[in-house]
Amino acid sequence: MAIINRKFFRNYIMVIMLLGLTTLVFHCKNGTKESEYFNPQVLATHGNGEHFVGSKTCMECHRDIYNAHLNTAHFNSGAIADSSNIKGSFKEGTNILDLNAVEFQMLKNGEYFYQHTKIKNRSTEIPPSKFDIVIGSGVRGQSYLTWDNDELYQLQASYYTPTDSWVNSPGYPTYYDEPRPIRDACLKCHITFAKSVEPSPQGNRFDKSQMIYGIDCERCHGPSAKHVVFHRENPEALEAKFTLKIEGLNRQQRLDLCAQCHSGPRSIVLKGNSFSYFPGEDLNQYSKNVDNSNPDQKLDVHGNQYGLLTSSECFKQSATMDCSTCHDPHRKERGNTDYFNSKCISCHTEGETVCSNTVMDKHIKANSCISCHMPTTPSQAMMVQLDRDSLETSFNIRTHLIAIYNKDMWRD
Ligand code: HEC
Ligand code: HEC
Ligand code: HEC
Ligand code: HEC
Ligand code: HEC
Ligand code: HEC
Ligand code: HEC
The missing domain is CATH 1.20.5 (Single alpha-helices involved in coiled-coils or other helix-helix interfaces)
Known part of the structure; x- marks a missing residue:
């Protein structure tokens, strides 16, 4: 029984x-689950017709890279403003930027953040501007953008990390100025993709629904919808399909990938728009820098690591050096002295040229090659005014002109 x-x-x-x-x-x-899995949501469409699907879709197959990338300055360089990413203070007493003829007060209202403008000795009412987009991960500072319908403007108040305070945005006068329209200039280097809704490159109107914030996987690897769909449909395929093999690119192509944003402003657009270049292509066909034809004109340290590195003996006298020789683009490495030293020593080993310097400076971490050969240097291009009484202060950026410098230049 x-x-x-x-x-x-x-x-x-x-x-x-x-x-x-x-x-x-x-x-x-x-059901819907399957169709979503094999048709991932399209976040935006590149000019060449390829679709962006965002890094969340990469996570299931590239988990380590995805997790490491979340902590990089790249990923956090441009974002929708919220309490987790605005570094400036909204607390009474530290929420003011006081300039000569104008005062800005930063106030929180519910979950939103605003810049209130008070022009001194005038009763003109200026409506508050909302913090909509954060530009800059905050290593040195941040600027903020605001939408007026689909038009994008920069706020006059920026944040400066070294003093943990509000400052006048670089290039703004010390009086109240009309909000500065943001064309694609900031976006092209600080986010993955934006679509202008105007035919002219001078426009500041964008399609909000096609903005991909942060410098994400697909900025360097190209829009990857086809790659994702292929590998989801063919889980047994071990060799990558429908994605660029960066290892197979030549040195210039690999450098161009980073030079899009690290070789100066490249404000002259020769073809398409700021987002038309596709990794693997010849960048110089798309844009170039203004040629001021002055041989004494020094390259600025801000945003021109490409120009400086390619002028260095290390680069000129080695056949393979590119940005990835010292940087893993998926990881945050800032401050990791041992890691960077090991990169220098990988070429400058005993028997080859080693450091011939015998004088050590007690202020310099004795074993940090870069404090003497790639010292931090004040930028002439990126300067801010801290308050109404101060002169402009430069951002200090690590030079990529690897060379022998005088002792007075050595700096961690
Ligand atoms: C369903 C699985 C899957 C998803 C989702 C996926 N990939 Fe891949 N990817 C692979 C496989 C398999 C390879 C080949 C093995 C490897 O290199 O890890 C690969 C390789 C790559 C490579 C290296 C190409 C090479 O050979 O040099 C890149 C770059 C890449 N994927 C980017 C992405 C990006 C960006 C995303 C998200 C937008 C993504 N992948 C999403 C499966 C996937
Ligand atoms: C879309 C433009 C863009 C591309 C492409 C790009 N970068 Fe950047 N990179 C930036 C911006 C903007 C910052 C500053 C980020 C911040 O702090 O807000 C930055 C910061 C960095 C930093 C400093 C990171 C830190 O921890 O502060 C390194 C190193 C770097 N980039 C290397 C590279 C390399 C190597 C490549 C090519 C593989 C590359 N970048 C491609 C725009 C770009
Ligand atoms: C040609 C590319 C490029 C353009 C255009 C550009 N930036 Fe940057 N920006 C960079 C790079 C690269 C860095 C990283 C530091 C460096 O090399 O100077 C940076 C750094 C910054 C930082 C400091 C970020 C941090 O975490 O410390 C801020 C803030 C910033 N940029 C704001 C702006 C704004 C606002 C605009 C538009 C008016 C703009 N940038 C246009 C490439 C660019
Ligand atoms: C700043 C540009 C940049 C960004 C952003 C970026 N990559 Fe890469 N990626 C590279 C470069 C350059 C290489 C080749 C590295 C080398 O040659 O050492 C690479 C290599 C790869 C590879 C093959 C080699 C390996 O390490 O497995 C995969 C897979 C990959 N990336 C996936 C991703 C994913 C997923 C993301 C986003 C979470 C991402 N990448 C974001 C520039 C980038
Ligand atoms: C890919 C190999 C490679 C790497 C990595 C490398 N170098 Fe070099 N470096 C060279 C070569 C080649 C030369 C030129 C010949 C020589 O002086 O040995 C050179 C030259 C130099 C010089 C002399 C420059 C001059 O103007 O006379 C200094 C200083 C130097 N390197 C420091 C460094 C430091 C510091 C690092 C790490 C941040 C580094 N190098 C990383 C290959 C490399
Ligand atoms: C020889 C090694 C080496 C090479 C090659 C190299 N870098 Fe760097 N880079 C460094 C070191 C070291 C730092 C300082 C890291 C730190 O502060 O912890 C750095 C810092 C940076 C920063 C941050 C600068 C700052 O002051 O905030 C950027 C951006 C950057 N590198 C971009 C690039 C790009 C783009 C390339 C290729 C054109 C490149 N690097 C090639 C060694 C190198
Ligand atoms: C305290 C500053 C300082 C530090 C730290 C330092 N160097 Fe140097 N290095 C110098 C000076 C100064 C010279 C030039 C010495 C001379 O001409 O007598 C030099 C010369 C060099 C040269 C050129 C050698 C030649 O004779 O052409 C190389 C290569 C070099 N250093 C690599 C490195 C590496 C790699 C490290 C890290 C392991 C390092 N340096 C750390 C100050 C420094």
């Missing part, structure tokens, strides 16, 4: 399980 019962019970369970399985399979094959 007990045996029959148990047998019956077992069969019963099996039938239930089979039924369950069939419904599950049926559901997956025809």
Whole structure:
């Protein structure tokens, strides 16, 4: 009796399980879950027709890279403003930027943040501007953008990390100025993709629904919808399809990938728009810097690591050096002295040229090659005014002109 019962019970369970399985399979094959998995949501479409799908879709197959990338300055360089990413203070007493003829007060209202403008000795009412987009991960500072319908403007108040205070945005006068329209200039280097809704490159109107914030995977690897769909449909395929093999690119192509944003403003657009260049292509066909034809004109340290590195002996006298020789683009490495030293030593080993300096400075971490050969240097291009009484202060940026410097230039 007990045996029959148990047998019956077992069969019963099996039938239930089979039924369950069939419904599950049926559901997956025809239901929304499956169609979403094999048709990931398109976030934006590049000018060449390829679709962006965002880094969340990369996570399931590239988990380590995805997790490491979340902590990089790149990923955090441009974002929708919220309490987690605005570094400036909204607390009474530290929420003011006081300039000569104008005062800005930063106030929080509910979950939103605003810049209130008070022009001194005038009663003109200026409506508050909302903090909509954060530009800059905050290593040295941040600027903020605001939408007026689909038009984008920069706020006059910026944040400066070294003093943990509000400052006048670089280039703004010390009186109240009309909000500065943001054309693609900041966006092209600080986010992955934006679509202008005006035919002219001078416009500051964008399609809000096609903005991809942060410098994400697809800025360097290209829009990857086809790659994702292929590998989801072919989980057994071990070799990458529909993505650029960076290892297979030549040195100039690899450098161009980073030079898009690290070789000066490149404000002259020769072809398409600021987002038309596709990794692997020849960057110089798309844009170039203004040629001031002055041989004494020094390259500025801000945003021109490409120009400086390619002027260095290390680069000129080695066949393979590119940005990835010292940087893993997926990881945050700032401050990791041992890691960077090991990169220098990988070429400058004993037997080859080693450091011939015998004088060590007690202020310099004795083993940090870069404090003497790539010292931080004040930028002439990126300067801010701290308050109404101060002169402009430069951002200090690590030079990529690797060379022998005088002792007075050595700086961690
Ligand atoms: C369903 C799995 C899957 C998803 C999702 C996926 N990939 Fe891949 N990807 C692979 C496989 C498999 C390879 C080949 C093995 C490897 O290199 O890890 C690969 C390789 C790559 C490579 C190296 C190409 C090479 O050979 O040099 C890049 C770059 C890449 N993927 C980018 C992305 C990006 C960006 C995303 C998200 C937009 C993404 N992948 C999403 C499966 C996937
Ligand atoms: C879309 C433009 C863009 C591209 C492409 C790009 N970068 Fe950057 N990079 C930036 C910006 C903007 C910052 C400053 C980020 C911040 O702090 O807000 C930055 C910061 C960095 C930093 C400093 C990171 C830190 O921790 O402060 C390094 C190193 C770097 N980039 C290397 C590279 C390399 C190597 C490549 C090519 C593989 C590359 N970048 C490609 C725009 C770009
Ligand atoms: C040609 C590319 C490029 C353009 C255009 C550009 N930036 Fe940057 N920006 C960079 C790079 C690269 C850095 C990283 C530091 C460096 O090399 O100077 C940076 C750094 C910054 C920082 C400091 C970020 C941090 O975390 O410390 C801020 C703030 C910033 N940029 C704001 C802006 C604004 C606002 C605009 C538009 C008016 C703009 N940038 C236009 C490339 C660019
Ligand atoms: C700043 C540009 C940049 C960004 C952003 C970026 N990559 Fe890469 N990626 C590279 C470069 C350059 C290489 C080649 C590295 C080398 O040659 O050492 C690479 C290599 C790869 C590879 C193959 C080699 C390996 O390490 O497995 C995969 C896979 C990959 N990236 C996936 C991703 C994913 C996923 C993301 C986003 C989470 C991402 N990448 C973001 C520039 C970038
Ligand atoms: C890919 C190999 C490579 C790497 C990596 C490299 N160098 Fe070099 N470096 C060279 C070569 C080649 C030369 C020129 C010949 C020589 O002086 O040995 C050179 C030259 C130099 C010089 C002399 C420059 C001059 O103007 O006379 C200094 C200083 C130097 N490197 C420091 C460094 C430091 C510091 C690092 C790490 C941040 C570094 N190098 C990383 C290959 C490299
Ligand atoms: C010889 C090694 C080496 C090479 C090659 C190299 N870098 Fe760097 N880079 C460094 C070191 C070292 C730092 C300082 C890191 C720190 O502060 O912890 C740095 C810092 C940076 C920063 C941050 C600068 C700042 O002051 O905030 C950027 C941006 C950057 N590199 C971009 C690039 C780009 C783009 C390339 C290729 C054109 C490149 N690097 C090639 C060694 C190198
Ligand atoms: C305290 C400053 C300082 C530090 C730290 C330092 N160097 Fe130097 N290095 C110098 C000076 C100064 C010279 C030029 C010495 C001379 O001409 O007598 C030099 C020369 C060099 C040269 C050129 C050698 C030649 O004779 O052409 C190389 C290569 C070099 N250093 C690499 C490195 C590396 C790699 C490290 C880190 C392991 C390092 N340096 C750390 C100050 C420094």
